[in-house]
Structure formats: structure tokens, C-alpha cells
Amino acid sequence: MSAYELQKLIFHTHTRAECRAHYLEDRSGFAARYELSDEERSALLNLDIGALYRLGVHPLLLRPFTDMNGISSPAHYAALRSGSA
Amino acid sequence: MPLVFACAASHAPGITGWAGAADPLQASRYHDAYRRLGDMLKASRPDVLVMFAAEHWSNFFLDNYPAFCVGRAAHYLGPLEKSLNIEQTRVVGDPQTASLILETCFESGLEPSFSDELRLDHGVMVPLHFFSAPELAVVPIIINALTPPLPTVRRCHALGRIVGEVAERSDKRIAVMASGGLSHNPGTPTAGMIDQRFDQEFLRDFLANDAQRLCAYDSSAIDPAGFGAHEIRNWVAAAGAASNWRGRLLAYEPVPGWSTGCAMAVLEP
Numbered sequence: 080m081s082a083y084e085l086q087k088l089i090f091h092t093h094t095r096a097e098c099r100a101h102y103l104e105d106r107s108g109f110a111a112r113y114e115l116s117d118e119e120r121s122a123l124l125n126l127d128i129g130a131l132y133r134l135g136v137h138p139l140l141l142r143p144f145t146d147m148n149g150i151s152s153p154a155h156y157a158a159l160r161s162g163s164a
Numbered sequence: 165m166p167l168v169f170a171c172a173a174s175h176a177p178g179i180t181g182w183a184g185a186a187d188p189l190q191a192s193r194y195h196d197a198y199r200r201l202g203d204m205l206k207a208s209r210p211d212v213l214v215m216f217a218a219e220h221w222s223n224f225f226l227d228n229y230p231a232f233c234v235g236r237a238a239h240y241l242g243p244l245e246k247s248l249n250i251e252q253t254r255v256v257g258d259p260q261t262a263s264l265i266l267e268t269c270f271e272s273g274l275e276p277s278f279s280d281e282l283r284l285d286h287g288v289m290v291p292l293h294f295f296s297a298p299e300l301a302v303v304p305i306i307i308n309a310l311t312p313p314l315p316t317v318r319r320c321h322a323l324g325r326i327v328g329e330v331a332e333r334s335d336k337r338i339a340v341m342a343s344g345g346l347s348h349n350p351g352t353p354t355a356g357m358i359d360q361r362f363d364q365e366f367l368r369d370f371l372a373n374d375a376q377r378l379c380a381y382d383s384s385a386i387d388p389a390g391f392g393a394h395e396i397r398n399w400v401a402a403a404g405a406a407s408n409w410r411g412r413l414l415a416y417e418p419v420p421g422w423s424t425g426c427a428m429a430v431l432e433p
Contacts (some may be wrong), residue, residue, distance in 0.1 A: 086226065087226075094221075094244070137310075138349075138355075139221055141351055143221075143247075146247060152182070156353075159352070
């Protein structure tokens with residue numbers, strides 16, 4: 080159910096500069112603003128791309144999010160393919 | 165007055181953002197085709213360009229996601245994404261034409277949402293980048309091809325028909341463009357997959373402007389070509405707006421590096 084919250088968090092980092100700044104400064108503190116399951120929080124804070132995808136983050140939310148986190152396209156897809164195999 | 169121009173083109177962010185990921189010849193051919201398209205658009209002397217476009221989590225979220233949204237702002241800002249290598253700019257809108265579209269839709273029994281503030285992403289900004297026409301007014305019409313339930317393709321065709329009627333009613337010279345498709349599945353483990361068979365079959369139907377065949381596309385036909393292929397809704401809307409016109413293909417480049425079957429076509433009287 081709370082994949083909604085997980086995606087909302089990512090959507091906010093994508094569309095709201097103040098959320099992006101908060102996330103980049105204090106990821107754990109920013110995540111606390113959303114109702115995440117333990118699994119979601121762990122995937123988010125560990126930047127576990129395969130897990131985030133499996134948990135239901137839309138691909139077009141996930142790739143801009145990993146890009147914002149400095150993850151290159153090849154690294155994103157390698158993680159996705161190994162994580163979702 | 166009658167519609168002055170109609171066209172459709174793919175808008176993959178890699179076209180400008182990571183052009184080097186494509187085969188250089190493919191990139192060059194597609195970029196050249198976009199510039200030619202811009203020249204043709206300018207030659208039609210449009211007052212306003214109505215763009216059937218997707219948005220990609222740039223405005224709407226699951227708290228409230230419209231099937232259709234008509235942009236009614238006097239101006240827009242775009243692109244949202246720095247990765248496009250397109251300088252953020254102010255795009256002129258046309259509230260008057262947007263309002264006429266909305267009124268005509270409501271009179272016709274179709275009720276889109278509307279927005280006086282839309283952020284424009286690559287769906288609109290990649291085409292505008294190549295058109296180099298900063299004075300051209302744009303009315304973006306967002307069609308949900310992103311998160312189900314999606315409007316039926318038939319409904320998108322009906323929306324396009326209404327825009328065609330608006331052009332007839334309006335004193336302005338109205339051009340339409342569809343932005344999106346064809347096959348693509350970006351951001352997923354199968355990104356780079358291109359379904360050329362789907363693309364060619366869809367192009368055949370689009371170029372013939374065969375309303376019956378176009379309206380018959382459903383999820384079972386589209387899903388195998390990737391979730392991004394649902395953006396053919398935009399093409400079908402443009403076909404509806406220019407329902408008596410026939411198509412001419414300007415480019416088809418299946419580009420794995422851009423994760424998209426990139427197509428471009430015009431519809432002509």
C-alpha cells in the first residue's frame with residue numbers, strides 16, 4: 080500500500096526543489112516525513128535499485144531519482160538487471 | 165479556418181540529452197528530420213501549436229491524475245530535466261485557444277481537466293528545441309499514457325477530432341503535433357528493446373489515417389511494445405484532428421541507445 084508513499088517521496092524530490100535539497104542533505108530525516116515500510120525505507124536509504132523497482136517504483140520515477148543520486152545510466156541498468164533477475 | 169499543419173514525432177530524452185549514445189548516422193538523420201519538420205511547421209505560418217503530449221511525473225501524481233489535461237497558461241517553464249541539455253526557457257501559451265478547446269470539448273461531452281500552470285518536460289521541450297521558434301504559442305494537451313487506467317485510444321481520437329473542429333472555428337492558424345512513442349520501455353530491465361514490427365504496423369495505420377484500425381489499438385496490442393508505446397495515443401489524437409489527411413513518413417530510426425523506436429511523420433491534405 081505504501082508504495083504510494085515511496086513514490087510520493089521520489090516525486091517530491093523530482094518536482095520540489097526544497098524537497099530535493101532536504102533529501103540530499105539528510106536522507107534519513109527526509110524519509111521520516113513519509114509512511115514507509117521497513118523494507119521500503121531500507122531500499123531507499125541503501126539506494127537498492129533492484130529492490131526499489133520490485134517494490135513498485137515506476138521506471139520513470141526511478142531513473143531520474145538514481146540520476147539525482149549520481150548513479151550513471153550503465154550502473155542503473157546493471158543494478159536493475161541483476162536486482163530483478 | 166482549417167488546420168494548417170499536423171505532424172507527429174518521438175521525443176526520447178536521449179535525442180538531446182545523450183545523443184552520443186545513438187549510432188552517429190541514426191542520430192544525424194533523426195536530428196536533420198526534426199529540423200526539416202521545424203521548417204515545414206514554420207512554412208505553415210501557425211499562430212499556435214496544439215501539442216498532444218505525455219508528461220512523465222513532472223506535474224501530476226497519483227493523488228490526482230487526469231486522463232486529459234489542457235494547458236491554459238499564458239506561459240510555461242521548461243524543461244524540468246537538466247539532463248536534456250536544453251536551456252530552461254519560457255514557452256508562450258495561448259489561453260484563448262485553450263479555452264476554446266475546453267469549451268468545445270465540454271459541449272461535445274468530453275471533459276478534460278485544465279491547468280493554468282504546467283511544467284514542461286522532454287515530451288514538449290525536445291520538439292520545441294529543434295523548432296527554434298520561441299515566439300510560437302503552444303497549447304499542451306497532456307494525455308495520460310503513464311499510469312493506468314489510461315483513456316482508451318478511441319477516446320483520444322475523439323479528443324483529436326474536437327481539436328480539429330476547434331481549428332475550423334478559430335480565427336487563428338492552428339497546427340497540431342503529437343509527441344511520443346513509438347515502442348519503448350525505458351527505465352526497465354528491458355530498456356533498449358525496440359519492437360520494430362509493432363512500430364511498422366502502427367506507422368502503416370497512422371500513415372493511412374485509418375480511424376477504424378487506429379481506434380482498435382488496446383492494451384493487448386500495445387503492452388508488448390513497452391509501456392512507453394502507450395504514447396501512440398498522442399499520434400491517434402493528431403490523426404483525429406486531421407482526419408481527412410494522409411501521412412508521409414519523414415524518419416524511422418530504431419535507436420537502442422535512446423531506448424526508443426523513433427518515428428516522425430506529417431499528415432497532409
